[in-house]
Amino acid sequence: MRARTQYAKSGDVHIAYQVVGEGPLDLILVHGWVSHLEHQWDDPSLVRVLERLAAFSRLIMFDKRGTGLSDRVSDSALPTLEQRMDDVRAVMDAVGSTRAADRDPDSAIRVIAQTVMDTGQPHVRRRKKALRDVRRASRRAALAARSSG
Numbered sequence: 606m607r608a609r610t611q612y613a614k615s616g617d618v619h620i621a622y623q624v625v626g627e628g629p630l631d632l633i634l635v636h637g638w639v640s641h642l643e644h645q646w647d648d649p650s651l652v653r654v655l656e657r658l659a660a661f662s663r664l665i666m667f668d669k670r671g672t673g674l675s676d677r678v679s680d681s682a683l684p685t686l687e688q689r690m691d692d693v694r695a696v697m698d699a700v701g702s703t704r705a706a707d708r709d710p711d712s713a714i715r716v717i718a719q720t721v722m723d724t725g726q727p728h729v730r731r732r733k734k735a736l737r738d739v740r741r742a743s744r745r746a747a748l749a750a751r752s753s754g
Contacts, residue, residue, distance in 0.1 A: 607646045610674055613667075615695035616688065621674035622667035622696045626659030631705035633693070634658065634666045641673035642666060665705065667696045 608623035623642050634655075636645075645651050645666075658664045670692055671678040678684060684692070697705060 608642075608666075610642050611699070613692075613695040613699035615670070615692045618670050618676040618678070618692070620667055620670060620676075620692050620696055622665065622699065624663060624665050624700055625655065626662050626664045628660070628662040630662040631697075631700075631702045632658060632662035632664050633697070633702075633705045634664055635669065635693075636666070639672050640668050642668050643674065662706075663700075663702075665696060665700055665702060667692070 608625045610621050610623055612619040612621055614620075621642055645655070655664065655666075668675040670676065670684045670688065697703075
């Protein structure tokens, strides 16, 4: 299920992203500290997680600015929260997503999502409802996998 890597332009930086799945819910997965979109497909346990998420959603993944396949940044120009928020928006715009739930281990992205919600932007659904939708869809996918397996 290896996905094709594409790039979104955020300011002067190219942000690498991939999309898998065709579910009704857009789910943004932001990996922790460091990621690499191409190498994630070499880890069988991570592939199982990605396939499960993509079973009920359109899974949108990207390498944060300065990591993986996204453009590098200098140590003196580490991204601000505003730039990271712009990166999320750039990827969402590139894939045509106007609403998405987030699933990430990185609290900074949650701050970005909250900032987007607080500014009235339509890019990110209210987190509680979105996470509830993700949990429900995940349970349904798990039940379907058990009954078909």
